[in-house]
Amino acid sequence: MDLLQKITELKKQKNAVILAHYYQVPEIQEVADYVGDSLGLSQKAAETNAEMIVFAGVHFMAETAKILNPDKKVLLPDLLAGCSLADSCPPDAFRTLVEAHPDHMVITYVNCSAEVKALSDIICTSSNAEKIVNSVPKDVPIIFAPDKNLGKHIQKKTGRKMLLWDGACIVHEAFSMDKLLKLYKEHPGSKIIAHPESESHILETATYIGSTAGMIDYVKMHPAEKFIVATEAGILHKMQQEVPQAILIPAPAEEDNTCACSECAFMKMNTLQKLYNCLLNETPQIEVSEEIRKKAILPIERMLELSK
Numbered sequence: 500m501d502l503l504q505k506i507t508e509l510k511k512q513k514n515a516v517i518l519a520h521y522y523q524v525p526e527i528q529e530v531a532d533y534v535g536d537s538l539g540l541s542q543k544a545a546e547t548n549a550e551m552i553v554f555a556g557v558h559f560m561a562e563t564a565k566i567l568n569p570d571k572k573v574l575l576p577d578l579l580a581g582c583s584l585a586d587s588c589p590p591d592a593f594r595t596l597v598e599a600h601p602d603h604m605v606i607t608y609v610n611c612s613a614e615v616k617a618l619s620d621i622i623c624t625s626s627n628a629e630k631i632v633n634s635v636p637k638d639v640p641i642i643f644a645p646d647k648n649l650g651k652h653i654q655k656k657t658g659r660k661m662l663l664w665d666g667a668c669i670v671h672e673a674f675s676m677d678k679l680l681k682l683y684k685e686h687p688g689s690k691i692i693a694h695p696e697s698e699s700h701i702l703e704t705a706t707y708i709g710s711t712a713g714m715i716d717y718v719k720m721h722p723a724e725k726f727i728v729a730t731e732a733g734i735l736h737k738m739q740q741e742v743p744q745a746i747l748i749p750a751p752a753e754e755d756n757t758c759a760c761s762e763c764a765f766m767k768m769n770t771l772q773k774l775y776n777c778l779l780n781e782t783p784q785i786e787v788s789e790e791i792r793k794k795a796i797l798p799i800e801r802m803l804e805l806s807k
């Protein structure tokens with residue numbers, strides 16, 4: 500039996516579900532029961548009947564699944580699969596900001612730790628951030644954390660002034676404007692599509708801005724066109740599968756940057772072998788203290804309710 504068959508077999512035996520993000524390597528996306536964006540993955544984690552969840556993504560995603568499923572085993576193939584954006588918001592510093600602004604509603608992007616979620620009023624993802632911000636009465640001031648680029652984008656869309664945390668994703672801040680414009684000139688008529696974690700100058704060039712699932716849906720609506728795709732390159736696998744006729748070109752990153760290929764090193768820590776090992780040995784498992792979990796689940800549930 501090859502690794503793929505062994506994983507499929509074990510998954511059945513253990514009544515496990517494999518949830519994978521679009522940035523995972525193609526072979527993991529192929530063996531997963533569901534591949535999606537952060538919102539879709541949270542929704543699947545909230546409704547699954549499986550006894551065990553194997554999360555092929557990064558730590559904050561698996562942690563969100565554990566917060567929603569305290570009695571299930573939630574496994575992450577590599578515990579070191581973190582997130583630069585989540586790391587840019589340490590809980591103690593965030594608590595200081597929140598406590599200094601008791602009249603503010605705290606909206607936090609799902610890319611953060613359980614401790615930061617526990618300090619928040621509502622969680623959002625890139626696909627529902629606009630709706631969540633608009634759900635807050637106009638006279639209530641908002642703290643938005645940790646992604647300043649998504650925050651700036653939502654400020655522009657909603658006209659709401661928000662207090663922004665100064666966090667960012669290393670992958671989405673690595674795109675080179677000069678190279679992007681050069682590439683665009685080489686492919687006249689192509690459409691630039693971008694993830695809102697990208698910087699404002701990149702977003703200004705885009706004909707569509709949205710979550711990973713939103714970007715795939717947009718390409719599906721324009722199947723015969725050429726796209727320059729400004730997000731993590733792992734998305735190209737599912738996008739090309741969904742729209743085989745489309746020409747997809749990854750947006751270029753700065754050469755001297757560690758993310759020159761616009762790949763997320765954290766997402767790519769998961770491999771098929773590690774996924775098999777974790778399913779077999781039921782480790783590494785995600786744990787969240789009950790004290791934090793009870794607080795962190797409230798803003799996640801508010802988001803899921805507002806996203807129905």
Ligand code: 13P
Nearest residue numbers: 536537538624625710711
């Ligand atoms: P979405 O898939 O929700 O758009 O998020 C992208 C991302 O950076 C996940 O880490």
Ligand code: SF4
Nearest residue numbers: 582583584668670763
């Ligand atoms: Fe975090 Fe960026 Fe990687 Fe997403 S792509 S997991 S935001 S570092």
